Amino acid sequence: MRKELIMTRTLCVFIIILVILLSSMTLASANDGVLGMTPDGVYPITQTDIMMKSEEIYIKVTGASAKVTCKFVFKNLSHAQTVLMGFPARLDIDLYEGEFTTEEDISVRNFTARDEDGKIPVALLDTLPDPPQKEAGGMEKYSKWYSFSVDFKEHEEKTLYHTYDVNFSYFSDGSIYLGYVIETGSLWKGSIGHSKVIFDFGGIPMYAITTIYPNNYYKIDGNRLIFERSDFKPDYNLQVSMNLSAYDDLQWFDWHYSPFGGKEAAKKKIELFQTSPEVIRKNTEHYFQLYESLIHQDPVSALYIKSALGLPDGDEKPEITECSIRNQMGNTLYFDIFGKDPDGDIVNCRGEVNGNVNLSYHEDGVYFDYEKMQFHGRGYIDLQDQESSVESITFTMTDASGNTDSKTLLLAEIPKPESTQASQTPQPPNPGENGLPVYEEVGSSGSRIVPMEEETIPLLTAGVFVILLLSLAAVALFFVRTKNKGYLLFAAQLIFVFLSFYQIREMLSMRGNTAGAMLSEDISLKIGISAVLWAISMTFMVAGIAAISKKENHEALSADEEEEAGMESGDHKGQ
Incomplete structure (x- = not known):
């Protein structure tokens, strides 16, 4: 015992x-969270004789997941042919190291394909044949694909339908990131005739939407966020973020968003979205002034007013106000681009290097600097060998409508780069305290790594x-x-x-x-x-x-000895 x-x-x-x-x-x-996948459009894989006349996407959002229904209209501009099409089924798991990242979180599920004649057989493949313009479409991100063949008669117009389920990225503070990839539409021949993407938020209040990208070509209709545009060749994707819990806990909101007005700003946003479009239209002058003040400070609220007043989409040209080499560390040049845009729909800031250069070029995306009230693009150039010499960098700022502004920075005396044997791969700088991300380039990894939040x-x-x-x-x-x-x-x-x-x-x-x-x-x-x-x-x-x-x-040994002594004593008494 x-x-x-x-x-x-x-x-x-x-x-x-x-x-x-x-x-x-x-x-x-x-x-802090797990990684999800945005719903992607179809890719042309083997040829470019097909144009996309239109696409209509309906995304029914339920928390951090959605059910997606797609309708694509294609036009064959050539002879009769069978076209192999692919749809990304799973992101490359090697690109994601989150402890909570599961196969389901990076996969399109329950995918179906059909045309007017019925269902189209779909095969799940580990890889697809190397497609044209692979890097342009970001296709290297995906490890599995849904593949299907589509028969086109000569000059035939064909409608394809897809349905599938998908998860979105979310964070511990309640933020959810969703979107739709439209840039792959540029891989088809010519421009997209018409694109319409509907995010249906159901019972989720629209003031829970925190950011939209790009800040143009959207409108709010009830509890639906609608992107619609015609005759364009996209070089960006749609991105939306929302927070289902932020406005339920205004004390938390006051602490987390104190630089941007905190609890009082949250209350004003809720009140605005509770104001009917009819009331806004009856007070056009007041709300138009409010709209102009909110374009950069709160684009989602500005969009609500713009939708109620029926204002047209913006088409004003951006302006670069400053571009510079912020720092040079060894072989690496860090650059900054600042600019203004009345519409607030900047989609990228890029630099083109001129000279005898062997380099690696990186973009860290575009942010809005609330102190300067300007857009801020940045990145870095890693010179690969001692023979590289940068003569100048031409910076270009582009908005969602395709309007651009460019400035060239002459680099007269850039020191020769050091030997790259001991150099380290530089990391992109973190956004400043007052800078909110507007757009982030996918970069070589093709992924968004979920950071640990301060809270x-x-x-x-x-x-x-x-x-x-x-x-x-x-x-x-x-x-x-x-x-x-x-x-x-x-x-x-x-x-x-x-x-x-x-x-x-x-x-x-x-x-x-x-x-x-x-x-x-x-x-x-x-x-x-x-x-x-x-x-x-x-x-x-x-x-x-x-x-x-x-x-x-x-203690056990002592107890055993006492027990044995007791037994011996009892035996002696018995004798």
Whole structure:
């Protein structure tokens, strides 16, 4: 019985430690959210004799997922032919390292294809034949495809229908990112005749929409957000973000969006969206002035007024106000482009390098700087060898309508680049405190990595603190009941576990970047301290187990000796 009691107590100790270890590891490494996929349009794979006359997309949004219905009208401009078409089925899992990223989160599900004659057989392929303009369509992002063949008669016009389900990216603060890829329509011959994409938010209030991109060619009709445009060759995609919980908790909104008006701004936005279009039209002058003030500060609210008043889509030209090389680090030139646009629909800021150059070019996207009230595009150029010399960079700012403005920056004296053998791959700079992302280039990875949000760290800390507190209470209870000083070693072990976790928390809170494969000195120091504290905690745990086992074994042995002595004494009395 004594030995069974020892085993039971030791098992309880191990269970406590196991709970501590598992909880600490899971919380410390947990990512903030999962990655989802936007619904994509069809790609031409083997030829370009087909034009897309029209597309009509209906996206029924339900939280972080949607059911999508598509209608495409194609026109064969050549002889009778069978066209192999592909539809992206799954993003490349190797591009995503989120702990919560599952196969379902990066896949189009329940995909169907049909034409006027009925269903079209669909095959799920690991890869597709190398298509024309692969990089232009971003097709390298996808590891699996739905593939199907479509028969066209000579000069035939054919309608195709698709349905599928899809998930969207979401974050711990409740933000959900959705959209629709239209830039693949530029791979068909000529321009898209007509495009209409309907986001149906159902019972979700429209003031929950936080951003739209581009800020043009949309209108709000009830609880539907509609993008519509004709005769264009797209070089951007539609992006929308919303937050289902932000306006339910105005205290949270006040803290999180305090630089942009906080709780009062949220209340005004709700009141605006509760104002009927009829009331807005009756007070045209007042709401038109409000519209002009909101174009950059709150484009979604401005869109609501624009839709109610029936204002036309903007077509004003952007203007570059400043372009410069912000910094040069070794072989890397970091550049900035600032510009204004009355319509607020800038879609990209790009630089073209002139000279004898072997380089790697990166764009970090376009943001709106609320301090300067200007758009801010940035990126960097990584010169690949010593022979590279940059003579000038021509910067171009483009809006959703295709209007552009360009400026050329002459680089008369750029130092020769250093040897690239020891150079590290530069990281794109983070957005400034007052800069909100308007558009982010996919870059080489083709993915959006979900970062840990600031509000997650206090929750993570609180969770670990509660677990450690409960574990410490359990250890104290064992000590009081058994008077075994070995349990004090477990208390010490819990303290060092907390100190180790605190170092991990500090590391997660750091804003410093790592370059290439090298960690910054601060992060390396935090990891080293955490490892030492963790090793000390394990030492206390082992010592505690040994102390408890030794005392319990000693008590059991003494009890057995007393029992044997008692039995011998009883035998003597019997004799």
